[in-house]
Amino acid sequence: MSRIVTAFGCANADLRVVVDVPPGRGETVEAHDLEVGPGGKALNQAVAAARMGATACFIGAVGTDAHGAMLVQYLDESGVEACVDELESHGTGAAMLALDAEGEITVIEVAGANATLDALSDRALHLLRRTAVLLVQLEAPLVGTELAATVVREAGGTVVLNAAPNGPPSDRLLELTDVLVIARAHAAQLCGMPDADPPALAGALRAEVPCAIVLHNHRHATLADAAGVRELPSYVAHVLDSAAVTDTFCGSLAAGIALGAPIDEAACDAMAAAALAVQRPGSAESVPTLEDVREYQALGRQC
Secondary structure (H helix, E strand, O other): OOOOEEOOOOEEEEEEOOOOOOOOOOOOOHHHHHHHEEEEEHHHHHHHHHHHHOOOEEEEEEEEEHHHHHHHHHHHHEEEEEEEEEEOOOEEEEEEEEEOHHHHHHHEEEEEHHHHOOOOOOHHHHHHHOEEEEEEEEEEHHHHHHHHHHHHHHHHOEEEEEEEEOOOOOOOHOOOEEEEEEHHHHHHHHHHOOOOOOOHHHHOOOOOEEEEEEEEEEEEEEEOOOOOOEEEOOOOOOOOOOOOOHHHHHHHHHHHHHHOOOOHHHHHHOOOOOHHHOOOOOOOHHOHHHHHHHHHOOOOOOO
């Protein structure tokens, strides 16, 4: 089996502003900065996998515009093989992010070329059949996501589902999932257990998937698999920008799995990577390298 990590899904040009408090409906607030950079959950996760030492690929779509060229160039510079359809018929996807003083983001997305990911090219199918670990999310069209997961599972690969930002996942997608990464609030909705704590939620999700990881408060996570339920090590971190914290975790986790690490080791490295990312500005730009993570772990900053 190959050691390739492939992320299937959305690539966006992130238009980011910094605000004290996001506007409510009908309100206008003053922003402090405006920046444009690479984003989209699948793109961020592919970059994270590459920076953590895996052979990483990205399957997606962009327009033939300046934003599309920027995203393809960023993937190349990050060491990610881009299997990208460049479409004249659609503009590149975009996300408008308002980052508040507490590091939380409010997002409005325009799908653009991402909306065409309900079908897979021959090149994408060839890549998926060589993939060791597939990263999928609930941001691209469900039909294409399920197809990508089916191809990888039939070829003997592992599917990691990040059940965000839109949910819940379909029953079929859950059947294809080996590792589910999900935020506490979404886990509570999926399980119908609004008052449950993360260990209870992770344990309940084990009835649906072989391994479930429930993320909470940007710095904490609970893992449940056949070996039981346990808390993952957390790190002291000041939340500056939460835009790519989950994507960093997922990409780092997939890299560890693809490189042969046990799930606990891969997840512990992913926790450290996520703790670094949340302290940095930007989406894909915030993702650390493996060297960064090892230096951070050496500081012994676990909670």
